Amino acid sequence: MERLPAGPCSRPPTGRDGRHSRARSLGSHGVSDVAGRLEAHLRSWLGCWPPPGPGLHVVGARQRERPGWDGRLHRVIGVATPDGGVLSVPPGTEAAVRELGPDLNALLEGVPDAIGRPRAVLGQAAFRWSERPTDLPDAGEWVAVDDPRVPEWLRPFNGDVLIAWTEDGRYAAGVGRKQHDRHGHELSVGTNEHERGRGLARRLVAQAARRVLADGAVPTYLHAFDNEASARVADAAGFPDRGWHVFELFEKAD
Numbered sequence: 001m002e003r004l005p006a007g008p009c010s011r012p013p014t015g016r017d018g019r020h021s022r023a024r025s026l027g028s029h030g031v032s033d034v035a036g037r038l039e040a041h042l043r044s045w046l047g048c049w050p051p052p053g054p055g056l057h058v059v060g061a062r063q064r065e066r067p068g069w070d071g072r073l074h075r076v077i078g079v080a081t082p083d084g085g086v087l088s089v090p091p092g093t094e095a096a097v098r099e100l101g102p103d104l105n106a107l108l109e110g111v112p113d114a115i116g117r118p119r120a121v122l123g124q125a126a127f128r129w130s131e132r133p134t135d136l137p138d139a140g141e142w143v144a145v146d147d148p149r150v151p152e153w154l155r156p157f158n159g160d161v162l163i164a165w166t167e168d169g170r171y172a173a174g175v176g177r178k179q180h181d182r183h184g185h186e187l188s189v190g191t192n193e194h195e196r197g198r199g200l201a202r203r204l205v206a207q208a209a210r211r212v213l214a215d216g217a218v219p220t221y222l223h224a225f226d227n228e229a230s231a232r233v234a235d236a237a238g239f240p241d242r243g244w245h246v247f248e249l250f251e252k253a254d
Contacts, residue, residue, distance in 0.1 A: 034131035037218040041184025042079055042086075051084035056107075058098045060091035069158050069178045069186075075120075076111060078247035079127055087247060089115055112249065119252045126231070127246040128221045128239040130209050136237070139203035140164040140174070142211070150174075153190055162208050164200050173200040175208040185212045186220045189233065205237035222246055 042049035047061025056078065068074045078087035089097050089111070096114040100106050112120040140162045145155055149171065154161045157176030164172045173191035180186060187208050189201045209219035221239045223230035235241070 034129075034213070034218050037183045037216070038129055041181055041218055041220075044181040044183060046077055046079065046086050046088040048086050048088065049079075051081075051086050054084050055102060056080055056085045056087050058087045058089060058094045060094040061088040062091060064088060064090040069180050070156055074248065075115060075117060075251075076122060076247065076249035080245045080247070082243045085245070115249075117249065117251065121250045121252065122247060123250055124245050124247050125222050125224050126234075126241065127244040128223075128234050128241060129244075130219050130221070130237070130239045131213075132238055133206040133209035133213070133219070134202070134236060134238040136199075136203045136206045138207045139200050140207060145176075157188075159185075162204055162211075164195075164204060166195070173204055175204045177208065177212065179217075183217050184220055185215075185217045186222060187212070189230075199236075201233045202236035205233055205239070209237065209239075 039049055045063065046059070047063045048057070048059040051057045064075050064077070065073070076087065076089050079085055087097065087107075093115040097107075097111055100110040100114060108122050108124070111122045112118050142160045142162055143150060145157055145159065145161050149169075150161060150163065151171050151174065154163075154174050154176045158179050159177050161177070162175040164174070166172045171192060172195040173189070175187055175189045178186040178188065187205055189205050189208075191201050205221065212219040219239075221234050221237075223234060231241070
């Protein structure tokens with residue numbers, strides 16, 4: 001059986017001064033160009049980036065043993081691009097995952113058993129990021145996550161949230177940020193059923209993306225492949241589909 005490739009991760013070429021030739025300006029938030037922020041985020045999130053070549057490269061990473069943005073363990077995370085990808089798994093399980101081979105269906109079915117989580121499900125979704133959010137009018141205000149007006153679904157996010165209100169002050173739509181690390185913040189958006197069709201989601205996502213960029217991070221956006229509404233929001237807000245995918249292990253509730 002053909003095995004999945006192993007690491008190690010490649011590193012960008014270095015110049016005479018020993019710095020990466022893909023120049024980056026350093027400031028209080030670290031790398032300042034968006035491509036550099038994305039690379040720093042993926043290296044921090046996955047434990048390895050960029051991938052050393054074509055194919056999905058499996059790496060054992062200590063990040064899989066540490067709590068994520070929500071305080072929970074995320075035992076498998078991966079990002080794949082048309083040129084290659086990285087699947088980050090708990091240390092000590094990478095050999096068993098590589099033995100599954102390069103077939104995607106075999107990988108999706110076999111990874112839970114290979115890492116000792118047979119009740120879990122490995123899913124995949126679209127992975128998008130933005131360097132130039134669409135210039136849409138702001139639609140909301142940033143409020144503390146513990147504000148009593150914040151709906152329940154936004155309360156788990158680790159930072160303030162962006163909310164659009166109705167004329168009489170009720171919740172209409174909102175965006176939360178999953179601050180995975182200082183370089184990458186993932187946006188999630190939701191709209192009250194009675195407020196849909198007004199373009200609030202795309203305006204909020206673009207507004208939130210501008211805030212993330214101003215804070216020195218890269219805004220990312222994930223959605224299911226078959227979620228056409230979410231894909232349209234991403235397109236309209238300035239998150240183009242580059243053919244990138246994300247993998248994540250979901251634990252089934254007992």
